[in-house]
Amino acid sequence: MAQHNAKVLEKEAKLEADDLKHHDQLEKEKAKATSKSIELDQKHQAAELKHLTETKTKEAKETSERLKEEAKQEAKDIKHEQKMAAKGFK
Known part of the structure; x- marks a missing residue:
């Protein structure tokens, strides 16, 4: 009986x-x-x-370029206005 119990416990x-x-x-x-x-x-x-970094960098470059172009155009417009004012037109 003890041997049987030992086998059961072992299993x-x-x-x-x-x-x-x-x-x-x-x-x-x-x-x-x-x-x-x-x-x-x-x-x-x-x-x-x-992707987000690349997109934002591209957008920043595009904005910078656009602002530069706008500033150039504004400078040309001011020069033109100054010339016209100097000639007596406005």
Whole structure:
């Protein structure tokens, strides 16, 4: 009888060890999947940030060029007005 109880306990211990091993494996896989998800999120955010930075830089350059052109035109207009005023027109 004691031998039978020992075998039953041994089987129970083995099953429990297998369950723990399986649970540990599932936890490792879950952690790996979470890590991969975080990595993908970070890559996506980095790509979004890069795109946004490039877009804003392009917009800033375009605005700067437009303002330069407007300033040049305004300077020409002022010169023209000054010439006309000097000639007695306005």
